[in-house]
Amino acid sequence: xxxxxxxxxxxxxxxxxxxxxxxxxxxxxxxxxxxxxxxxxxxxxxxxxxxxxxxxxxxxxxxxxxxxxxxxxxxxxxxxxxxxxxxxxxxxxxxxxxxxxxxxxxxxxxxxxxxxxxxxxxxxxxxxxxxxxxxxxxxxxxxxxxxxxxxxxxxxxxxxxxxxxxxxxxxxxxxxxxxxxxxxxxxxxxxxxxxx
Amino acid sequence: xxxxxxxxxxxxxxxxxxxxxxxxxxxxxxxxxxxxxxxxxxxxxxxxxxxxxxxxxxxxxxxxxxxxxxxxxxxxxxxxxxxxxxxxxxxxxxxxxxxx
Numbered sequence: 199x200x201x202x203x204x205x206x207x208x209x210x211x212x213x214x215x216x217x218x219x220x221x222x223x224x225x226x227x228x229x230x231x232x233x234x235x236x237x238x239x240x241x242x243x244x245x246x247x248x249x250x251x252x253x254x255x256x257x258x259x260x261x262x263x264x265x266x267x268x269x270x271x272x273x274x275x276x277x278x279x280x281x282x283x284x285x286x287x288x289x290x291x292x293x294x295x296x297x298x299x300x301x302x303x304x305x306x307x308x309x310x311x312x313x314x315x316x317x318x319x320x321x322x323x324x325x326x327x328x329x330x331x332x333x334x335x336x337x338x339x340x341x342x343x344x345x346x347x348x349x350x351x352x353x354x355x356x357x358x359x360x361x362x363x364x365x366x367x368x369x370x371x372x373x374x375x376x377x378x379x380x381x382x383x384x385x386x387x388x389x390x391x392x393x394x
Numbered sequence: 395x396x397x398x399x400x401x402x403x404x405x406x407x408x409x410x411x412x413x414x415x416x417x418x419x420x421x422x423x424x425x426x427x428x429x430x431x432x433x434x435x436x437x438x439x440x441x442x443x444x445x446x447x448x449x450x451x452x453x454x455x456x457x458x459x460x461x462x463x464x465x466x467x468x469x470x471x472x473x474x475x476x477x478x479x480x481x482x483x484x485x486x487x488x489x490x491x492x493x494x
Binding site: 211212213217218221222225228229232233235236237239240243244252257261264265268269271272274275276279282283374375378379381382385386388389390392393394 | 442472476
């Protein structure tokens, strides 16, 4: 049985189903991360002294990671644009670069975390490190989820391009929306935890 | 997003590159602000304003919100309202406790 409205837009919503689905999912994600940002504000405003990020965190490494994620957002949207231009080779190139940058983000994060554990900065050390590990840890889980899905469409899932290119292009648009959201969350995590 | 012609997609690609340059520049600005002595509140406000500009650029151009269907706008309006409640209810509780 065919799933309806994977390519054509539904007359009532004006969208194909997957697109409305990802936006509803992203709305729930806003609430998930919003709860943590709310917890951060609550913790921070509840005490007289709150450490600045630079006391515990490495700003140059986090800046590098910010640039990795921003660049990966561009390559992600370029991979979708390449499919719109029927250029499958460029899609593969841009998706590959997106994956590489996402993995680079994880490598930097690994060094950041391992250094903190090494010097005894644990989530249980204080509230700042507790909320830092919770927010960045949840964000890292989203990066890992994104890598798995992008890899799937880069390799085995890319076969769909030969049989149903429009549906495949829509799938890449959906993955892209998720990936940009992950970038968007980092854009706020970066100043809130590292710079303020 | 509505159906795009190849010419429109090429035009979009130029926009993506410009947005990328703006995001990279604003990232450097964000880091620079943290080294300035703007006071506690001033520093926080400015950093959040720059982050909001960056977030708006990503949402409008990479996520194509600048040219989307009304269904998505309504979904996001509901999300923003719920998000604001989520942020401000704990704060109002705190302010109430401070008065007591």
